[in-house]
Amino acid sequence: MTIPAGAGTTFPAGTRYADYANSHNYVTSTRKMYIDNQAWNAADPTLSGPWDGLVGEYGVTWGHHFQGYTTEQLLTLPRVTTETGWDSMSSIGGERTQGTILVNTYLAQFKRGWRYTFIYQLRDGEGGSDNLGLFNSNSTPKLAATYIHNLTSILADQTPVASPGILNYSIIDEPATVHDLLIQKSSGTFELVVWDENVRGQDNVVVNLGRTYATVNVYDVTVGASPIQTLANVGSVTLNMNDHALIIEIIK
Numbered sequence: 001m002t003i004p005a006g007a008g009t010t011f012p013a014g015t016r017y018a019d020y021a022n023s024h025n026y027v028t029s030t031r032k033m034y035i036d037n038q039a040w041n042a043a044d045p046t047l048s049g050p051w052d053g054l055v056g057e058y059g060v061t062w063g064h065h066f067q068g069y070t071t072e073q074l075l076t077l078p079r080v081t082t083e084t085g086w087d088s089m090s091s092i093g094g095e096r097t098q099g100t101i102l103v104n105t106y107l108a109q110f111k112r113g114w115r116y117t118f119i120y121q122l123r124d125g126e127g128g129s130d131n132l133g134l135f136n137s138n139s140t141p142k143l144a145a146t147y148i149h150n151l152t153s154i155l156a157d158q159t160p161v162a163s164p165g166i167l168n169y170s171i172i173d174e175p176a177t178v179h180d181l182l183i184q185k186s187s188g189t190f191e192l193v194v195w196d197e198n199v200r201g202q203d204n205v206v207v208n209l210g211r212t213y214a215t216v217n218v219y220d221v222t223v224g225a226s227p228i229q230t231l232a233n234v235g236s237v238t239l240n241m242n243d244h245a246l247i248i249e250i251i252k
Helices: 038-042 054-059 071-076 094-111 143-155
Strands: 021-023 079-084 117-119 178-184 190-196 203-220 229-241 245-251
Touching: 021 054, 038 094, 054 071, 079 094, 094 117, 094 143, 094 178, 094 190, 094 245, 143 190, 143 245, 190 203, 190 229, 229 245
Parallel strands: 021 079, 079 117
Antiparallel strands: 178 190, 190 245, 203 229, 203 245
């Protein structure tokens, strides 16, 4: 990261000052709301919303309002989130919403180009000072810890893929609240994560896989790390979705 031309700073334009832009774009937002595309919007590097995002920190600096990066530059700016989270008590929806939205946050952040995302925090504060933890103050897991564990267990793979393959999938008439992320394991298996951020309704979507596959598993991160459905010789999968992530596993 370098100081852009026209910023009016003491150091000259072109001075390198950091490897990443660092943001605390809390998904809960300053308004304590829970709306469609909550995680997706909080991860938008160009959206000026109720999040401590890139626009308010690096588009125009918050302290003295120096001119920063353009909208086009923000899209490719190297960036990390060192704090985001959701309170399971005072925020809307309780433990279940905390769990679903934090999974959605990890997925949206990765899809939209954030290099690292840190959740605040691992465990609730002592004495009930806050309830942002993935675990209670006595270290027992909340639903958020369980849902994230399910996600990482399903997607786990320790071997990098040198030459990723191609899955010619498509989602017919994909709703605005539905998002997708394709990952391939070293075994060749594709993991297609499809998540919905429709917080009050339901979306029924059809995922076309491009051709017929002998075995396709479907997972629900809110249910567990084992398939909820196994399909044989299918070229498409129908998903009934609302506010959380499902994973289609295509075994080659």
